[in-house]
Amino acid sequence: MRESLLDVLVCPDCQGELTLLPTRRSGDHIEEGSLKCRQCRRRFRIEHSVPNFVSEEDRGDVIQTTSGFARNWNEFNEIILDNDGLNDELFRDWIAPLDPEAMRGKLVLEPGCGMGRWLKVAARYDPRMLIGLDYSAVAYTAARNLRDLPNVHVVRADILRLPLKQKVEVAFCLGVIHHTPQPERSFKALLEVLSSTGILTVWVYGQENNGWIHRLITPIRVHITSKLPHRVLMSLSMLLTAPLYLAVAASAVLPLPYRRYLRHLRRYPFRYMSHIVYDHLVPEIAHYLSRGELERWVADASLHAHLSERNGNSWRLLVSRVAGTLPSALPRTG
16 A cells, blocks of 8 residues: 555544554555554554455355455456456446546545456546455455556455545446345445545446346356356356357347347457356355336435446446536436
């Protein structure tokens, strides 16, 4: 971590100020050390240049899902980072209708940053400070990948115990809260760290048009594939990618089911597509959220919002407490 990160961090347990106790530095990076809370006296380790606020008593309800994703991100780290142009295109698509230029000069947060794919893209839009959080040890991979980006910081933390004292101005959370035990609770936790005029955009799996996945694939994922050893699941993912790759090619001329989604996948190289297959097979936790449920979240929190479907099988939700902060000419609710 860099010392400038201390300006926005706070003890997640008591909200006390933190004192930096470095033990090893490398340039402007603090590689090892600790952060000590001045109020409750608790210490949090800094390891591999990442402050770690995850409790030593791992949450049993999320450890399988988060560690499974960490193995996935680490396995496919190079192929993902090598596709810069694709990642920029995907990022813009996932956060639409939010213009990434809205991040310029802002304090920006990504909860569930994985190995830093979206942080690397978002950094190009010159946020004042860009903070990525992840529960798992993949945060160390993200810090290594993004080490040379001076406005990017990585923290290991729980989405329900965010160690932030400054309110963020923009937050994007892509494909994360539907993998938490209580997606609505995670959504509310993000709202708590959003400034009064801040913008939050999330992307989630949709219940609509995914009923067969929930009925057929979910039991297989929960009871079988999520429990497979990494190498076995890797081999299975590569095997299943082959017919998917053929279906993607055929979707250009045939009216196949999920055609919009298949045509979207045409831009992915084979190995990148294997990462997506693994991603769908590894977690125990995956919720498919309906439009009605998302609209209820918006109404309960008295938010202004724009809700749009993506590829007919997922939802993009853009929210703010103040109508004027949303992109212009958008329909709003709330």
